[in-house]
Amino acid sequence: MSEIGAQVDLSHPTGRVWRALTDPTLLARWYTEVEPVAGRPGRLLLYTAGLPGFDAAVDAEVTERREPGALVLRCQEAGRRTLLSCAITPTAEGCRLVVRERLEHGFWPVEQRARREQSYRQALTGRLPAILDWLAFQQVDLQRDQGPPTAEMPLVEALRDVPAPAGRWRRTALLAALGGGVLVTGLTAWVLLPSSPDRAAAPDPATMPPVATTAASSPPPRATASARPTRGAPRGSARPSPSASATPSRTPTASPSPEALLAARYETLATRIFGYTGEVVVDNPADTAARDWTVVLTLPSGSTVADVSGADWQQDGQSVTFSGPAVPAGGSQVIRFDVRDAGPFVKAPEACAVVGTPCAGL
Structure with missing residues (x-):
């Protein structure tokens, strides 16, 4: 037996996720169309015939339904029989949705199984959170024939359309008359007042009497006899002996470590209203494996990372550090992660670097 699956941490309550999972209209928005037999x-x-990894439509039978925590379906598709389970568990920030599909009869080619699992992952981390965000703000258009969800902003009446009370006009006229009188009085006073006298001219320096300065003459100092220096024996100075200059020895140039040659590139795989799914690919062009490496992301304030694959991670404020197994010589390491963001227009991190080298793609 083989099994595929995907999971996602959602910042929504279990009841809302259960509704998106079981309401046929909502399910058609983020995954596929469904109708009862x-x-x-x-x-x-x-x-599901048009989805990656599926060969035909799926005939499903509900075998377990426990609202709002579990839904299990036994599925028949193109000669294969599978068991599809969906589990919703509460978390501190909302809930976690885990989808697993186990093959009970038939065969899955490796490539088809990978595409099928990727289809689940993209639906859970991309389209489902977008529908949940719209539900949270009660701005989802559930009419399938009207295109994608749209939102209408409330209209605000203009103030000019609101009639003012009669007493308000009388008060306004009285204040205008008083203001006009004050303005006229101020202008009259400004015209009639004499201008300020000119400043007194500064005295001409040429007419000012010179200031007599007296210098007290002091008698010249008396010369005092100084002691004659005694003649000492001349000291012979030793000639410096020539010293041979040391020839600098050549030091071998150290080759850069494989970690210093690492390069990384960033890509946003999927977006939604309040978050996105990102990917960082770390490439090692060196001839030896790179073991001590880190990828550091800088996120906007309020963003959090979840559902990371391909690396260990730790978040400290806006900084997220990824580390993992050694990147083989000439190989790559793929890191995928989901970002929850408080802003509706943030679709990528602010910065990305591998061992201090900026990532491409940002």
Whole structure:
């Protein structure tokens, strides 16, 4: 038996996630269209033929339904039988949704299984959070024939359309008359007042009497006899002996470490209203494996990282540090992560660097 799956941490309550998971209209918005099979209670038809990793529509039977925590379906698709389970568990920031599909009968090619799992991951981390955000603000357009969700802003009446009370006009006229009188009085006073006298001219320096200065003459100092220096024996100065200059020895140039040659590139894989899914690929062009490496992201204030694959991680404020296994020589390491952001227009980190070298793509 083989199993595929995906999970996502959501900043929404379990009831809202359960609604998006079980309401056919909402499910069609973020995953696929679904309709009940006539005359067969508990049977559903999921139109998954056009999704990556699916060969045909899925005939599903609900085998377990525990609101708002668990939903289990037994699925038939193109000769394969699978068991699809969805589990919702509360967390400190909302809830976690885990989707698992286990093959019970048939065969999954490796490539098809990978594309099917990627389809689940993109739906959970991209389209589902967007629908939940719209539900949270009650701005979702659930009419399928009207295109994507749209929001209407409330209209604000102009103040000019609101009639003012009669007493207000009388007060306004009285204040205007008083203001006009004060203005006229001020202008009259400004015209009639004499101008300020000119400043007294400064005296001409040429007419000022010179200041007599007297210098007290002091008698010349008397010369005092100084002691004659005694003649000492001349000291012979030793000639410096020539010293051989040391020839500098050549030091071998150290080759850069494989960590210093690492390069990384960033890409936003999916976006939603309040967050996005990002990917960093670390490349090692060196001939040896790079073991001690870190990738540091700088996020806007209020952003948090979750659902990380491909590396260990730690967040400290706006800084997120990724580290992981050694990057093989000539190989790469792929890091995927989900970002929850308080702003609706942030779709990428502010900065990204691998061992101090900026990432490409930002």
